[in-house]
Amino acid sequence: MLYFLFKRITLLIPTFIGITIVAFSFVRILPGDPVLLMAGERGISDERYARLLAEFGYDRPIWEQYLEYLNDLVHGDFGISLVTKQPVLDEFFSLFPATVELSICALILATVIGIPAGIVAATKRGSFLDQTIMGTALVGYSMPIFWWGLLLIIVFSGILGWTPVSGRISLLYYFPNTTGFMLIDSLLSGQKGAFQSALSHLILPSIVLATIPLAVIARQTRSAMLEVLGEDYVRTARAKGLSDARVVGLHALRNAMIPVITVIGLSVGTLLAGAILTETIFSWPGIGKWMIESIQRRDYPVVQSGLLLIAAIVMIVNLLVDLTYGLINPRIRHQ
């Protein structure tokens, strides 16, 4: 087990190096540079432009810049934002809880609805219910997030007025940022209505972000269940006289969960990618919105280190997912 862990972690190193190269070069391939963008429409004299570029070190050969970036990284320096002059790492960790909160809510929503929907569809295979669930899942999977988010805002915030349009909490409330998670902080503050406000702000973005993972999880659960329900051990479980609920919910589900866990793990990457759009639509102050804004301003240090941090998180989550296989699949645990 320890060896397995060690092997997996060593494999992460080349991946990280690859990501630094991609993140570093990607942002420099984009036309324009931070100095030009900061100057805005008024323009800037060539002399001043050259001086500013030299100040940031962007006039040197690109490989030299890259090596310096790597050197900084190794020393734990993720750079300083050109726009806010704050360390990238500080900004990341102050914004990250908002994204995590949104992603966790979306993932819970996707799992809690997706798995039962998949089970029902599989056990009632071919029925009207199955076709309805799978049809809905297909629609959800194919829907453009941007359009879907705007549609929900128009209906629930605009027409019905049930939910707020954007942000994390109503401006009426103010309390210290203890955990960074608005739901928990609002509860801790003890202010009346704060939690409800935070929750109502979270609902629409969570639904939008959960849509694609939910559809994927439901479809994967259904197909895994269908496969497992035909297995000999399910017949054995029935032959023991066990109830349908126990046969399906324990004997079959435990085996069907193996591929579903993979999909849930992989959807963490999708969630972070989806968060970029969702956060932009709902003005959710998380890392997705932060990345988009930084790319627009060509804030090189933020984009290259932000991408690296996001990638690191996705990889760590994937590693954790691999480790949980062992918990549910004894055949892996004992290898």
Next chain:
Amino acid sequence: MALLNIQNLSVDFKTAGGLFRAVDSVDIACERGEILSIVGESGSGKSVSMLALMGLLPWTAQITADKMEFDGKDLGRMSRRERRKIIGKDISMIFQEPISSLNPCFTVGFQIGEVLKLHLGMDRATRRKRSIELLDLVGIPAPETRLSAFPHQLSGGMNQRVMIAMALAGDPKLLIADEPTTALDVTIQAQILELLVSLQREKQMALILITHDMGVVAETAERVQVQYAGQRVEEQPVLDLFEAPHHPYTSALLAALPERAVGRKLPSIPGVVPGQFDRPTGCLFAPRCSFVKPDCHKGVKRQPAELGHALCNHPIASSGSKTSAAGGAA
């Protein structure tokens, strides 16, 4: 009164091409403490009839029977919930592939304990004690440590022993073994059969052994029922069947046994079991039968017990070689 009494059981499967009759008006009876063997080729409906009894067929199966009586209760008229109290306890079943028949995600101890808890309501400590006894009973060494083993950590033979232990957990009156040795090595096959027979004697339970292996039949069974294309074509006590088969199909099956072959080439039965679309009218075996007469294509009649209940218009009166009294002894 017979422990198991199934009369006129038919099973049809809904398929894209219409109904497929897998079991065709079969009668099966089994006394307490008896070993009945059901023999037939693949697709002869031998497993399906037992799965129908257990209620394990998929929803595409349409089951009809005049009677499906077990221990005086008609299983066919019971709700699924009521039937679940009997299956796994009074009737239990073991299957062909022991490794895939056990759930890979749960330990052996959990899977045996589940039966003990469900049917006998035992608490944790009693379950553990009883599971150890059961594993010991089926000849698994070091049963205490095996309780925490997963199926993939055991061999095929060991897994089949675990299946048997699990089947015995409810102290069944009837054990159905569906080709229990087919997937195992020859040496292990003999051990498992021996175990099944000795447990059957010890516990005085009835055993229905489904197999396509005449050798297994000869070694274990007391009474044999031969099935062909979903029909019961012959039924006799084992010795009589081997001495004087009355149905041409049984006779051909026995002639195909390597031990009985006389010529240089092993005899075989030409053709295949009829499928959904090439089902003949009249006798289903007629297209493959070497004794076929014109009237066989029109209809077929059931012979009396003296002729092994053969479903044949022209049963073989005796095997011709040794005894002609064999038919009368049936």
